[in-house]
Amino acid sequence: MALNNPTDLRLRDPGLARVAEMVLAGERLDRAEGIALATTDDLLGVGRLANLVRERLHGDRTYYNVNRHLNPTNVCVASCKLCAFYVPWRDREKGWTYTVEQAVEVAARDVDETVSELHIVGGLHPTLRVEYYEELFRALKTRFPWIHLKALTMVELDFIATASRIELGELVARLRRAGLDSCPGGGAEIFAERVRAQICDHKTDGRRWLDIARAVHAAGLHSNCTMLYGHVETPEERVDHLLALRELQDETGGFQCMIPLAFHPENTELDHLPPTGGRLDLQTIATSRLILDNVPHLKAYWIMLGEKVAQIALSFGANDLDGTVVDERITRAAGGTAGVGLPRQRLERLIREAGRTPVLRDTLYRPLDPPVAGAGTSVGVGGEACSAAAS
């Protein structure tokens, strides 16, 4: 149904009337409208507005990819309260740190020619320097020459540059030469210092995260962006986070995709907090879609949302489900129950059931031909830690 005026949107909250006019006119929303979207009780109204924008941008097209995750180390000096994945430096023998050869072998368990992306992130390990990551990327590209390496968050880049005593620009240039193709969006959390002091006080601050993303984009690499919600942040802090991302995107155009990340409290120092509900998940996805008018894609990351909420999110602004994944350790460590991998056909079925059209993509959102029947359907069970010190 074509929606041409606010009445068609059946809004329950009169406070959304101005937002609806602006969305229908294709105007940019300001902070006040963002706060109205983030705080209203009219979830379905917000959802209809976001769906309108989603369909304007993408019609029914819904992207997914065939990817794998690789975490070279879980040893981390940041000790973020939000995180259940890390092992602190003093307990490093309880965690894992792969040698380059081990990391390639771990990847090889689950990678075949149908896998187009390796998503590589890990802890802030004080003795893994630029040379380790250069060697790792070169070895992965040698073994899997077709694969896109989406690796290292802004926080990791910041840490590796400092640990290696080189400028960020030099780090990015060297990693690019070694095979880095783009960067994932993690580590942004919520930019507000008040929040960071409570959930991740020892890592790259919000301003620096944005500066590094700016430098990465200036070097010609794309990245994604994220927002971790559902912990101690306020709706206003979520909106300010989204506005900061939008401002940087106006400048660089380098963000491909926004991923709102639902906080999972289990096994973290914040385990007294409740997990997010579907209501907050869907409202945050829809609000993100509406504020970030300059970021093309919005991902409903099924690993954190669960398959069912992720599927409904496809009518609340999201146009991407992420991928097949297989061996996900960050959400699982924090009590995630969505599972760690989905076969390609299952992702397609989720998308079709939601009334959308699945599009297999590469990391840069170029459509790919689906692999021949039978290929790429297996979901391995990897995941056991291999503890050997590369350091």
Ligand code: V47
């Ligand atoms: O950086 C950590 C977050 C991120 C928890 O770029 C947690 O395509 C919830 O960034 N509960 C990693 N979240 C995930 C991520 C990501 C995922 C999928 C796709 C892309 C992409 C990026 O997860 C971390 C942090 O922000 N995180 N601990 C937790 N307990």
